[in-house]
C-alpha cells in the first residue's frame with residue numbers, strides 16, 4: 383500500500399540520486415514526513431520553519447496541484463504518484 | 474446527342490438558382506461565398522469575404538470549408554457561367570442551398586458593390602509554405618495570418634534559438650528578439666542560432682543574420698538591451714505573443730507582469746539539467762506565472778544553467794514545443810497548454826501533463842480591473858506578496 387514520490391533533478395542530490403521514492407500511502411503531510419525522515423536535507427528544502435510547504439515548490443497528487451486540493455491534508459492513495467516540482471528558470 | 478459548352482451552361486442555369494448582386498450584398502456575413510475563378514483572376518480583385526476555391530479544386534475541397542450541407546452557399550466567377558456549373562455540381566453533391574451570382578464578379582463591380590485586392594501569397598511563398606498550405610487547418614489563409622503575426626522572443630539563448638528558427642521558417646512575419654548578451658563559445662553547445670564566427674558579436678545581431686538567411690520574408694526586430702521595468706511595456710506592446718526563453722527569475726516575473734498588464738499570451742519554457750517545463754499563460758483566462766509560482770526560490774536553491782549545466786539538446790526539445798504553441802495560438806487551432814503544465818524528463822524520456830489553475834488570490838492576475846504595475850526585481854527577486862498594483 384504505497385505511493386510513489388517523483389523527485390526532480392534539482393533535488394536528487396538530497397535523495398542519494400533517487401528519482402522515485404516509495405512511501406506508505408496516507409495524508410500528504412504524512413507522505414512528506416516519511417520522505418523527510420529518510421532524507422532529512424530534503425525536508426528543509428520543501429518545508430519552512432512552521433512545517434508549511436515552501437511557496438516556490440509545487441506538489442501535485444496525480445495531476446492536481448495540492449493548493450487546489452486539501453493541501454497537506456490531501457489523501458494520497460495507494461499507487462498514486464506525488465510529483466514535487468520546484469520552479470526552474472533556466473533557458 | 475452531344476452538348477455544347479453553351480448548352481451545358483444553359484442547362485445548369487436552368488437547374489440552379491441565381492442570385493442578384495444586390496441580394497448578395499445584403500447577405501454578406503451570413504453566407505459562405507466561394508470565388509471559383511483561377512487564383513490569378515482572384516488576385517486582381519475579389520469580394521472581400523469570399524474564399525478562393527478554383528473550380529478544379531472545388532469538389533475535392535468543399536467539405537473542408539462547409540460542415541452543414543444545408544448551409545447557404547454562393548459561388549461566383551467572372552461572368553456567371555463557370556459558377557453556374559460549379560453550383561450545379563455542388564447541388565448534385567448534396568449541398569442543398571447553393572446559388573450562383575448572376576453576371577459574376579463583373580456585374581458585382583459594375584453595380585458598384587465593394588470589392589478589394591485580396592491578401593495573397595506570391596508564387597515563391599506558395600512554394601516555400603506549400604507544406605503548410607496543404608494542411609486544411611492552415612491553408613493559404615492561415616499562412617497569410619502567420620505572415621501578418623508578430624512574435625516576441627525573450628532571450629536568444631537555448632530556448633530562444635530553436636523557437637526563433639522554427640517561427641522564422643514557418644513565416645511568422647515579424648519576430649522581435651530581446652537579449653543584451655554577446656555570443657560566447659560556451660553558448661554553442663545548445664544555442665543553435667549562433668556559430669563560431671559570431672563569438673563576441675551581439676546575440677540579437679547574430680540571430681538576425683541566421684534568421685534572415687533562413688527566411689527573408691521575416692522582419693527581424695532586435696532589442697539589444699536588458700529587459701527592465703522601464704522598457705518592458707514599450708517592447709512588448711503590439712506583439713501577438715511572447716515566447717519566454719529567459720534564464721533567470723527576475724526576467725520571468727517581469728515578463729509575466731508585463732504580459733498580464735498588456736493582455737498578451739506568454740508561451741513559457743524553462744529548463745534545468747535534463748528536465749523542462751512548458752505551458753501557456755493566457756492572461757485572465759488561464760493561470761499566470763505568479764499563480765503557478767507565487768515566489769521565486771532563493772538564489773542558492775536555484776542555480777542557473779551556467780552553474781548547474783544543461784544537456785544541450787534539452788532546450789531544443791522545450792524551445793521547439795514552445796514554437797508549436799506559438800503557431801497554434803497565432804493560427805487559432807488545437808488546444809494550447811493554457812491551464813496545463815507539460816513536464817519533460819530527458820533521462821527517463823517521459824512527458825507528463827499536470828493541471829494548473831488560476832489562483833483567486835494571485836497578486837498579478839486576480840483582478841482584471843487592476844493590472845499589475847511593473848516593478849524592477851533585483852537578482853534576489855522582490856517577494857511576490859508585495860507586487861505593486863496599478864491604481
Ligand SMILES: [Zn+2]
Nearest residue numbers: 761764835838
Ligand atoms: Zn496569476
